Amino acid sequence: MDIDRFLRDPLSRRRFFHMSGVSVAGGSAMFLAACGDDTKTAATGPDESDDADVEILNSALDLELMAVAAYKAGAGQLKGSVLKVGKLFLEQEQEHADGLATAIKDAGGRPNRAKKSYDFPELKSQTDVLKFAVDLENTAIAAYIDALPKLGKGDLRATAAAIVSNEAEHVAVLLGALGEEQVPEAFVVGRAA
């Protein structure tokens, strides 16, 4: 996927998040189990379809795997405390990916795998990496918020909100490292383009 086009073209992003093709065989998604949170029965939501949840979760997984690859690709330009932040965020994106993969399996689906390579823009400096990371995080936020109401299970919706909040925290830290306002808006909606 051409990441530049993906980041700038909302239609492309929408297609990305709506694409299908994963075969599933029932089962119940207990995403929270993957996240270390003991709990409760899934709430009845607007749509109880595991198939639909798997499709959405796999699209989210694609984004998380891309984020992991992006932080790896950018790490070489980062120094000192910013490098430390980059490594932490890489680990957290991997935790999201692992949680999503477990939830997909629990729902009877097959988790997508990382691509062999991603078409990232050239990152020549720490500032380039930070700005690109902000774009990626904002794209993920917009995608999760778009997808959240489509998730059938209450526990999955809660976990998606917890991931959105973590990505939003990443944005605040990254903006701070760029010397910009860390919390620019009262409503975090990400950026589709």
Added chain:
Amino acid sequence: MAPHGRIRIADGPADTAQIAEFERDRRDLLRRGLGLGGAVIAASSIPLLLSVRNAFAASSEDGEILGSAIHLEQVAVLAYGAAIGSGLLSAGFEKVARRFRDHEQEHADALTTALADLGGTPPAKATAKDIDAVVKGLGDVKSQKGVANFAIELEMAAVAAYYDAHRKLVDAKLLQTGASIMANEAQHLVVLRQAVKRDPVPNAFETGEA
């Protein structure tokens, strides 16, 4: 479990330890699903943060959840307002507090509009007394660091409440608005944690738990 008379959030590592202990107790209670009943909670005098979160989660209708959320946002507006007027803040931190207070007001306004759209009636306006019912100890805070630590507890209570609400909310637009507000509270947490030199993003899943 050793009950706490109250949670005081002021300066210093002792307070941080006390908060950590409180968090352990709170998590323990939640883990047991509050199944031991209100008597245990009442006897322990655990801060009413628990009951606020529980009311949020127990709401079966979107309108009820909205009412609880509006109340929580109003409390946050009042708490930041009290902090701004406390004389404890540097000019820089006061600017941050004003910004965050304005955000909380924007949340309250948007949620009030959403509730009206559902035909609901907004809850009675929160008062300063309601702050203690969410997180105790603002009146005992003596420094900017204490204000920041208090605000962290308050924002975490809000994040936890929205997190729980996502299991119950049905309306698609409300789910999205709730997530965008929860994410904003999480961003507040980053700035506040950095202000007191805590890890700004301690968990990959921000659920409002320590």
